Amino acid sequence: MKICILYESKYGNGKKCVEYLKKLMEEKGNDVKSFSIRKIKPDSLPKADFYIFSSPTHIGSIPWKMKRFLKKLNLEQKTKYSLMATYLGPKTKAIQKMDEILQRKGMLKISDVKIRVNGMKGPLEDGYEEKLKKFAEKIT
Ligand SMILES: Cc1cc2nc3c(=O)[nH]c(=O)nc-3n(C[C@H](O)[C@H](O)[C@H](O)COP(=O)(O)O)c2cc1C
Known part of the structure; x- marks a missing residue:
């Protein structure tokens, strides 16, 4: 399966998750x-069969860069x-916000995951x- 991951990461924690996930999926033979x-x-x-979007939580939601990117997709x-x-913090609405934007485009959500950081910078x-x-x- 062709998978495309799009991410924003200010301090590198999200990026580290993306790299790990990429490795796992490549081991299963995905591109x-x-x-x-x-x-x-x-x-x-x-072009891909499946897209993954990854974002940090900023002020309860997602950073404006991510918002703008998703809206323009x-x-x-x-x-x-x-x-x-x-x-x-547990009140993150980052997943909901991304989902809200993509649902409006008629796209199909399969799953989500939230990963906690132990401090602002990890x-x-x-x-x-x-x-x-x-x-x-759940994806491959
Ligand atoms: C400007 C700013 C605002 C933030 N606001 C929140 C917040 O409201 N809730 C929360 O859980 N984390 C908040 N954080 C912490 C981020 O979630 C954390 O830095 C991020 O998840 C780390 O991932 P990254 O290294 O990929 O950027 C904020 C971070 C920044 C820089």
Whole structure:
């Protein structure tokens, strides 16, 4: 399966999750590409069977860069996607916000995962690898 991961990550925690997830999925024989949303335009994404969007929580929601990127996306209706978010406090609405934008485009959500960080700049919670393994199993 062709999988495309789009992520934003200010301090690198989300990026670390994306790299780990990419490795897991490649081990299962998938063709996985990942891009920082700072380095790719929303209208020039490679064609894929499945998209994964990953964002940190900023002020309860997602950073404006991610919001703008998702709003400008122009993927076909029924395109399948999953969501990943890193967060510090339990009230994060990052997943809901991303989902809200993509649902409006008629895209199809498959799953999501939230990974906690132990401080603003990390590190990632213990056991994040296990969470990502389960997340990957639901996709491939
Ligand atoms: C400007 C800013 C606002 C933030 N606001 C929240 C917040 O409201 N809730 C929360 O859980 N984490 C908040 N955080 C912490 C981020 O969730 C954390 O830095 C991020 O998940 C780390 O991932 P990254 O290394 O990929 O950027 C905030 C971080 C920044 C920089």
